[in-house]
Amino acid sequence: MTGKAAGEQFAGRLRELKERSGQSFGSLAKQLHVSTSTLHRYCSGAVVPADYAPVERLARLCGASAEELVELHRLWIRADALRAAAAGRPALVPAPAPVPVPAPEREPDGAPPPNPGRRSGRWPLVTGLAALLVVIVTAMNAATSDGSAGPPPAVEPTELPPPLSFTARSHVWQDNCAHRYLIDRPPGEVPEPPVVQDARRWADQLGAVHGDSTIVEATVTTTSPDPVVVEAVHIRVAERRAPLDWPSFDMSPGCGGALTPAAFTVDLDAERPLARPKDGFDGETLTELTPPALPFAITAEEPLALRVEAATRSCDCSWYIELEWSSGERDDTLVVDDGGEPFRTSGGGSGTPYGFAYETESWRAG
Numbered sequence: 001m002t003g004k005a006a007g008e009q010f011a012g013r014l015r016e017l018k019e020r021s022g023q024s025f026g027s028l029a030k031q032l033h034v035s036t037s038t039l040h041r042y043c044s045g046a047v048v049p050a051d052y053a054p055v056e057r058l059a060r061l062c063g064a065s066a067e068e069l070v071e072l073h074r075l076w077i078r079a080d081a082l083r084a085a086a087a088g089r090p091a092l093v094p095a096p097a098p099v100p101v102p103a104p105e106r107e108p109d110g111a112p113p114p115n116p117g118r119r120s121g122r123w124p125l126v127t128g129l130a131a132l133l134v135v136i137v138t139a140m141n142a143a144t145s146d147g148s149a150g151p152p153p154a155v156e157p158t159e160l161p162p163p164l165s166f167t168a169r170s171h172v173w174q175d176n177c178a179h180r181y182l183i184d185r186p187p188g189e190v191p192e193p194p195v196v197q198d199a200r201r202w203a204d205q206l207g208a209v210h211g212d213s214t215i216v217e218a219t220v221t222t223t224s225p226d227p228v229v230v231e232a233v234h235i236r237v238a239e240r241r242a243p244l245d246w247p248s249f250d251m252s253p254g255c256g257g258a259l260t261p262a263a264f265t266v267d268l269d270a271e272r273p274l275a276r277p278k279d280g281f282d283g284e285t286l287t288e289l290t291p292p293a294l295p296f297a298i299t300a301e302e303p304l305a306l307r308v309e310a311a312t313r314s315c316d317c318s319w320y321i322e323l324e325w326s327s328g329e330r331d332d333t334l335v336v337d338d339g340g341e342p343f344r345t346s347g348g349g350s351g352t353p354y355g356f357a358y359e360t361e362s363w364r365a366g
Helices: 003-021 025-032 036-044 053-061 066-087 122-141 196-206
Strands: 164-169 180-182 209-211 213-222 228-241 248-250 263-267 276-278 280-282 287-289 296-298 304-311 316-327 330-336 343-346 354-357 362-365
Touching (some): 003 025, 003 036, 003 066, 025 036, 025 053, 036 053, 036 330, 053 066, 164 330, 209 213, 213 296, 213 316, 213 330, 213 343, 304 343
Parallel strands (some): 209 343
Antiparallel strands (some): 164 213, 180 248, 213 304, 228 296, 316 343
């Protein structure tokens, strides 16, 4: 088994425990005192933790049994050992130097012949140590294909906290009025549309899912004294399902705004969704707004304001935003999510969308 395969098997077991627990990445990360992105890398197989302690704490938080803890420890040992072997780290115990055999000393004339039954205690000790070293080195270097033996885990430096943090909101409506939700309830059980600032609470209470599109606005900040450069924006679709066949509800029969912000647009139906920059337009000044451009240097005085407009027609998609960053000799990926969970957008919807008629205070089709 390769180090990559062992790491993926270990990460898969972590994901099973996490999903079975029903807890979000954000909730678990807070209890473990690590970042959400670090925990996501552990469970995606991008990183094998250098220390088993956080793995055990995570497993216990997820309700792992004693047998599962033993199995998880075995998977971690194998993944860590094969990773070290693949990295070509030197053995911690050097190979033994050859033991010189001195020439026999000449006995002085008249001395009694040596007693063949008496041996010096020095040479057996040296020989025994040499043999022990040979056994240790041989065992360390005899890593087998199934990972049953290998070099001991290397001591790695403690992982530094990421220099970036973010806040994100996904219940952003186009022009602050136009949006569609899919809700698995009849119209009579759906209250009137909220104002946009109450949209998240309204949607959470009804179990609503963004219909056809989701707009995410994120602010990425740093407290690092050195600039952190965001070099790329990627979209990762974590899961695709059949689009929801739920009734759809429009928050407004139609509206328009004077300002169309510049943003990254994403087609979630594409096999490899790409974040494409799109220019904006200021209707008051009749000015085109420059599309977002990367790389972008984030400092303590200048955060990154990111807007992503994602759309789908043919899937119920769970997805993340990933930002590639670098700072000095460090580089990594920041996962932007929805409070520890992926963003969710679904196409579909059953029949004609409902609009709210304020004169009758009820939803009606069309």
